[in-house]
Amino acid sequence: MRKLLIKGGTVVFSDCVKEADILTENGKIVKIAKNITDAKAETVDAAGLTVFPGFIDMHVHLREPGFEYKEDIASGSAAAVAGGFSQVCCMPNTDPVCDNAAVVGYIVARAKEVGLCKVHPIGAITKGEKGETLAEMGKMKAAGAVAVSDDGRPVMNARIMRLAMEYASDFGLVCLSHCEDKDLVDGGVVNEGYNSTLAGLKGIPRAAEEIMLAREIILAETLGKCVHICHVSTKGGVQLLREAKARGVRVTAETCPHYFTLTDDVVTGFDANTKVNPPIREAEDVEAIKEGLKDGTLDCIVTDHAPHHVDEKNVEYNLAAFGISGIETSFALSYTHLVRGGVLSLCELADRMSAAPARILSLEGGAIEEGAVADLAIADLNEKFVIDSKKFRSKGKNTPFDGAEVYGRVKYTIVDGEIKFRA
Amino acid sequence: MLGKDLLGLYDAAQEDILSILDTAAGMKKLLTQNLKKLPHLQGRTVTTLFYENSTRTRCSFELAAKYLGAGTVNISASSSSVQKGETLIDTGKTLDAMKNDVIVIRHPMGGAPRLLAKNVRASVINGGDGMNEHPTQALLDFYTMREKFGSFKGLKVAILGDIKHSRVAKSNLFGLTKLGAEVVMFSPATLMPQGIDRMGAKIAHSREEALAGANVVMGLRIQLERMHGGLFPSLSEYAQYYGVSEEHLKYADKDCIVMHPGPVNRGVEFTTGVIDGGNSEINEQVLNGVAVRMALLFLLCKNRQGGSENA
Amino acid sequence: MAEERILLDSAAVARTLTRLSHEIAEKNKGTEGVCLLGIKRRGEIIARRVREILSEAYGADVPCAGLDIGMYRDDLVSGYFVPDASVNELGFAIDGKKVVLCDDVLHTGRTVRAAIEAIFDLGRPACVQLLELVDRGGKQMPVFADFVGKNIPAAGSEFIDVRLKELEGEDAVGIRRDR
Numbered sequence: 001m002r003k004l005l006i007k008g009g010t011v012v013f014s015d016c017v018k019e020a021d022i023l024t025e026n027g028k029i030v031k032i033a034k035n036i037t038d039a040k041a042e043t044v045d046a047a048g049l050t051v052f053p054g055f056i057d058m059h060v061h062l063r064e065p066g067f068e069y070k071e072d073i074a075s076g077s078a079a080a081v082a083g084g085f086s087q088v089c090c091m092p093n094t095d096p097v098c099d100n101a102a103v104v105g106y107i108v109a110r111a112k113e114v115g116l117c118k119v120h121p122i123g124a125i126t127k128g129e130k131g132e133t134l135a136e137m138g139k140m141k142a143a144g145a146v147a148v149s150d151d152g153r154p155v156m157n158a159r160i161m162r163l164a165m166e167y168a169s170d171f172g173l174v175c176l177s178h179c180e181d182k183d184l185v186d187g188g189v190v191n192e193g194y195n196s197t198l199a200g201l202k203g204i205p206r207a208a209e210e211i212m213l214a215r216e217i218i219l220a221e222t223l224g225k226c227v228h229i230c231h232v233s234t235k236g237g238v239q240l241l242r243e244a245k246a247r248g249v250r251v252t253a254e255t256c257p258h259y260f261t262l263t264d265d266v267v268t269g270f271d272a273n274t275k276v277n278p279p280i281r282e283a284e285d286v287e288a289i290k291e292g293l294k295d296g297t298l299d300c301i302v303t304d305h306a307p308h309h310v311d312e313k314n315v316e317y318n319l320a321a322f323g324i325s326g327i328e329t330s331f332a333l334s335y336t337h338l339v340r341g342g343v344l345s346l347c348e349l350a351d352r353m354s355a356a357p358a359r360i361l362s363l364e365g366g367a368i369e370e371g372a373v374a375d376l377a378i379a380d381l382n383e384k385f386v387i388d389s390k391k392f393r394s395k396g397k398n399t400p401f402d403g404a405e406v407y408g409r410v411k412y413t414i415v416d417g418e419i420k421f422r423a
Numbered sequence: 424m425l426g427k428d429l430l431g432l433y434d435a436a437q438e439d440i441l442s443i444l445d446t447a448a449g450m451k452k453l454l455t456q457n458l459k460k461l462p463h464l465q466g467r468t469v470t471t472l473f474y475e476n477s478t479r480t481r482c483s484f485e486l487a488a489k490y491l492g493a494g495t496v497n498i499s500a501s502s503s504s505v506q507k508g509e510t511l512i513d514t515g516k517t518l519d520a521m522k523n524d525v526i527v528i529r530h531p532m533g534g535a536p537r538l539l540a541k542n543v544r545a546s547v548i549n550g551g552d553g554m555n556e557h558p559t560q561a562l563l564d565f566y567t568m569r570e571k572f573g574s575f576k577g578l579k580v581a582i583l584g585d586i587k588h589s590r591v592a593k594s595n596l597f598g599l600t601k602l603g604a605e606v607v608m609f610s611p612a613t614l615m616p617q618g619i620d621r622m623g624a625k626i627a628h629s630r631e632e633a634l635a636g637a638n639v640v641m642g643l644r645i646q647l648e649r650m651h652g653g654l655f656p657s658l659s660e661y662a663q664y665y666g667v668s669e670e671h672l673k674y675a676d677k678d679c680i681v682m683h684p685g686p687v688n689r690g691v692e693f694t695t696g697v698i699d700g701g702n703s704e705i706n707e708q709v710l711n712g713v714a715v716r717m718a719l720l721f722l723l724c725k726n727r728q729g730g731s732e733n734a
Numbered sequence: 735m736a737e738e739r740i741l742l743d744s745a746a747v748a749r750t751l752t753r754l755s756h757e758i759a760e761k762n763k764g765t766e767g768v769c770l771l772g773i774k775r776r777g778e779i780i781a782r783r784v785r786e787i788l789s790e791a792y793g794a795d796v797p798c799a800g801l802d803i804g805m806y807r808d809d810l811v812s813g814y815f816v817p818d819a820s821v822n823e824l825g826f827a828i829d830g831k832k833v834v835l836c837d838d839v840l841h842t843g844r845t846v847r848a849a850i851e852a853i854f855d856l857g858r859p860a861c862v863q864l865l866e867l868v869d870r871g872g873k874q875m876p877v878f879a880d881f882v883g884k885n886i887p888a889a890g891s892e893f894i895d896v897r898l899k900e901l902e903g904e905d906a907v908g909i910r911r912d913r
Contacts, residue, residue: 194618198433200533200555200590203617270534315510318532318553449816453805456821459855462811725814 002026004417005038009046009378012053012350014367022051024374027416032370044419046378049411052350053368054086054375056357059151059176059230059254059302060327062088062119065106066095071307071395073107076327077116079305079394081421083327084377084410086117087363088305091151092124099124099135101143108144116420117413118375120146120363125164125175129153132160134167141171146361149176151230152277156182158215165225174252174360176228177216179237180278184208189318191264191279199268201317204279206234213237217244217251226250228360231304233259233278235288242297252360253292254302257333258324258400260289266400272313272320274400276306290343293352300356303330307396325396329387331379333401335408374417383409425722428540428547431556432597440598444566446718447711451566454490454714463721464493467524472498472514473550474505474530479685479709480550480560484527487716496523511535515543524727525720528552546723554588554616559719560684561594563712565602567704568639570711571680575602581633581675582624583609583667584643584692587616587654591684592643596624609633611665613654630665634674640667640702641682642692658691668694672702680704738895741886742907747867750883751780754865755787757881762832765794767860769831771801771824773849777837779900780867784836799824801835806848806855822856829857838896840866840882843875868907870894 006022011032021036022029062076071079073090080088090107092098098107104121111119123140127133129150137148148168155161155177168175185208190196192203213229217240220227232238232255244251258276263283266274274280292298306323313320334353338344344352358366365375387404389397413421425439432440453461469488471481481497488495500508509517511530518526527548528536533555540547551557565575572578580599586592586608599606600623608619609627620626627633634640645661655661672679681693681703689695698705742750762768765788772781778800785798804819835849850862865881870888888894888909895908 192617194621197593197616197618198622200553200593202554270537311510314512314538316505316530316532316538317534319506446816449818453816453819456819458819458821459805461805461816463814465811721814721816728814 002417003038003041004044004374004414004419005036005041006044006046006051006376006378007036009049009051011051011368012346013369014351014355015347017346022368022376024414024417027374029368029370029372029374032368044378044412048380049378050346050381051368052084052377052379053354053366054377054413054415055084055331055353056087056363056365057085057303057305057327057330058089058147058300058357058361060088060090060305061093061307061323062090063307064094064110065103069395070309073110073119074114075393075395076305076307077111077114077119079327079392080117081413081415082393082410083329084331084379084413085327086375086377086413086415087120087365088117088327089120089122089146089361091122091149093129093152097124097129098122099127099129101136101139104140104143104145117415120144120361122147122149122151122176124148125150125155126160131155131157134160134164137168137173138171141173145173146363147174147176147228149178149230151176151178154178154180154182154212158219161216162219162223165219165223165227169225172362174226174228176230177212178230179209179212179216181208181211184211189275189279190267191281193264193282195264195268199270201267206236206281209234209278210236210240214240217241217249220251221247221249224250226252229253231256231259231278231302232289232292232298233281233285235285238288238292238297241292242295245297252299253297254300255289255293255298256302256304257326257330257337260286260293261333261337262286262400270317271400272315272317273324273398273402275317275320275322276324277322290338293338294343294348299352299360301330301334301352302357303327305394307394308398309395310397313398323398324400325389325392325394325398328392328394329399329401329406331377331410332385332387332406332408335379335381336406340407374414376412376414377410378412378414379408379410381408383407385409425726427723427726428536429558429719429723430536430540430547430549432558432561432594433556435558435598437601440562440565440602443562443715443718443722444569446722447566447715450717450721451711451714454710454717460489461491464488464491464724467724468494468496468522469525469527469720470496470498470518470523471527471550472500472518472529474500475551477529477551479712480529483709483712484550484716487713487720490713490717491720493720505531511539512542515539515545519544525723546727548719548723551590553590555590556594556597557590558594559712559716560591561598562719563708563715564595564641564682565598566711566715567680567682567708571704572638575599575604578604578638579607579636580604580639580641581607581609581627581637582641582643583630583633583665585614585645585649586610586619586643587614588646588649589643595641596622607633607637609665611655611661614649630667630671631674634667634671637675638679639682640672640675640679642667642687644684644686645688645691658688662691666691666693667697669696669700672697672700682708685709738908738910740906740908742884744905747905747907750867751783752787754881754883755784755791758784758834758865759788759792761863761880765792765796767830767832768834769797769826769828770834770836771799771849771853772836773845774800774802775901776896776898777801779898780838780865781836784865797826799826801849801852803845803848803852806851808844808848822852824856827857828853828859831859833859833862834865835862836865838867839894840864840869840877840879841872843873843877846877847875867896868894
């Protein structure tokens with residue numbers, strides 16, 4: 001059967017970084033050692049490169065079915081492997097909403113046809129993401145859903161959220177909560193503070209996020225169930241999570257590169273590519289997010305990859321769609337700002353981008369060890385480049401990072417022992 | 424040096440503001456004498472593109488353009504057409520294709536003039552965008568202050584009313600701090616935006632503190648929809664605790680001037696006695712508005728033709 | 735400052751204005767129907783002097799006013815400036831009158847063109863005659879003066895300086911070469 005030999009790379013293990021060759025066979029890692037030779041194996045020369053476990057993005061929007069003009073499973077998968085991701089979990093806010101086994105099944109089948117990265121659908125918590133009645137979680141799980149979420153639309157009714165946490169646990173599914181109190185948001189488009197006043201754009205207070213985050217913690221704590229908090233953006237949110245985790249609450253959390261790399265100074269130019277929900281916050285939040293990633297309060301880095309058509313961004317700031325096309329810049333931004341920035345070690349970065357999501361959703365992968373699935377991302381950490389949205393594989397060119405200089409170019413992405421991306 | 428557009432005063436240089444005011448002084452002299460039209464904008468077209476209702480700003484710009492010999496076109500788009508109709512950029516490009524020279528835009532959303540300016544050849548003047556800026560209103564306010572006091576140094580300007588939603592308050596703040604005046608603001612806590620103190624405004628904690636020794640007392644219009652949005656309980660309560668009466672005006676400097684961008688809610692921001700009293704410059708502001716807008720149109724068009732040194 | 739040569743001294747200016755006043759009366763067979771418009775500011779002063787002389791010599795009360803041509807200049811658009819102008823209120827009607835337009839120096843003729851436009855905004859005179867204290871040549875318009883105090887052909891680089899008592903404290907006309 002197919003064999004692949006990755007030679008001469010620096011391998012990021014869960015507890016150390018060292019040079020080793022990796023041999024894969026039938027989609028599994030079969031041997032890790034120095035100086036492996038195998039005449040029958042296809043060889044990847046990884047000299048000077050760094051080998052990570054394939055990245056896992058548990059929060060992306062692939063837009064199919066329904067919004068193929070923004071992105072589809074094929075373009076989204078191509079973008080994912082270009083970003084070093086071997087697995088992605090796609091949110092259910094499609095049209096129709098992914099709130100039943102048929103849509104879950106469609107996405108699974110379509111992703112297999114495309115055959116680049118592994119795509120795991122996330123089912124809706126409630127039918128139509130309307131926040132009213134629970135979706136068929138059992139059937140969706142059977143069809144391939146790995147979690148449930150009403151992402152993009154918070155479950156405003158606390159009773160429904162309570163029921164969701166309880167019911168989802170019967171099927172081993174985690175509720176992923178998009179925390180946003182709509183009444184407090186009240187039409188806001190950017191972080192509320194100095195810059196929202198300066199730009200004259202309506203602000204979204206941090207409280208809108210933190211109040212619901214606190215609600216989820218209280219529900220999970222009283223029910224003894226688990227919950228995962230999506231895209232944490234505030235200092236207060238990190239603090240709430242840190243205290244909850246210390247008490248033993250079964251809560252996990254994620255954040256995105258734009259929350260630890262940007263401050264809301266960027267919105268004063270009215271570039272709609274900076275419009276994202278939750279909004280980009282202030283310097284003290286950025287620092288808190290980094291601390292949260294360092295001490296594990298924030299378990300993982302996701303992209304919240306939210307591709308949009310250019311016409312949805314090239315309009316008045318208030319009218320523009322929320323979201324950043326982030327899957328192709330996530331690794332370089334994270335490596336540049338967190339590892340080069342002295343916040344995380346390479347092992348910790350690999351944990352936040354791969355092992356932690358695998359743990360939270362009970363997915364394969366996340367570690368480089370013999371017997372593990374052969375999902376790998378190989379990058380040149382010394383390569384400096386300028387982010388150019390025109391070169392994105394994603395249909396969504398909406399990024400506030402266009403023109404930013406970063407380090408860490410993904411050179412190969414290997415999924416189940418096959419090279420799916422080569423720079 | 425004034426560029427192609429005037430989008431706000433946050434980015435404007437002090438000398439640009441002063442040059443507009445100086446030019447406006449010449450314009451006002453011509454205007455008050457009822458002299459014949461100036462020929463400077465002959466053969467040019469100024470379009471007012473208003474996505475919000477406004478009589479006075481639109482009228483003021485239109486007259487200013489006509490006094491300079493320009494042709495004017497008015498486009499009124501309802502706020503709802505912002506979301507449903509043609510995109511702003513497409514509208515701008517259409518006007519460009521028709522060889523329009525200046526677009527005066529009023530829009531309910533902050534940043535819209537900037538988006539337009541980036542995408543059109545025409546000069547864009549911000550006639551008020553959402554909660555962002557209303558530079559020409561502030562410039563006419565400055566003109567009125569300078570005419571009365573001669574200079575901005577040491578002037579205390581008290582701004583009272585709905586600061587949070589006021590583009591006028593912000594443009595005034597940005598400009599006045601550059602010109603050397605002191606700005607004090609007062610409003611209900613629900614109508615005070617975050618971070619405005621870090622932009623140079625002093626926040627007063629009482630009406631009396633705000634007015635104490637003020638040379639300029641500026642009221643801002645209270646929009647009824649803010650009451651409906653629950654930001655304050657009633658107009659009468661507002662008037663009682665935040666409005667300014669002749670009695671309150673005694674805290675201000677005796678030679679103070681009373682200003683308001685209009686339209687005024689009589690008995691809410693100011694009592695009728697204040698509006699029609701001897702300190703009121705509210706009507707003079709309107710005349711100054713035309714002069715300032717003439718000056719601005721003149722200077723922007725001068726820039727467009729590259730100016731000329733043989734004057 | 736370059737060396738100045740005096741061409742008309744105080745007495746000469748007085749003699750010239752007296753002669754020009756009499757020429758007006760001669761050409762118009764008296765002062766009936768004549769009015770004087772002086773282009774601000776020096777032309778207006780000259781017009782008032784002429785009015786005095788006509789009054790003394792003929793006992794006539796000739797209507798006289800200053801004319802602001804700021805709004806009528808042809809270089810407003812090319813030069814792009816805001817003129818310091820005021821509205822023309824003469825205090826008398828010029829319809830059917832013989833208007834004598836007074837100015838200090840005739841050079842390009844553009845000032846006179848602007849003045850004629852200003853006059854026709856005020857009414858329709860029977861005729862417009864032109865009085866110039868100095869004609870220095872260099873015309874760019876088909877404009878000729880009816881009454882000329884002194885012809886002083888001057889090069890473009892030379893400057894004719896007309897000084898009047900009301901403004902400079904002395905009456906004199908000098909010529910100097912500008913640097």
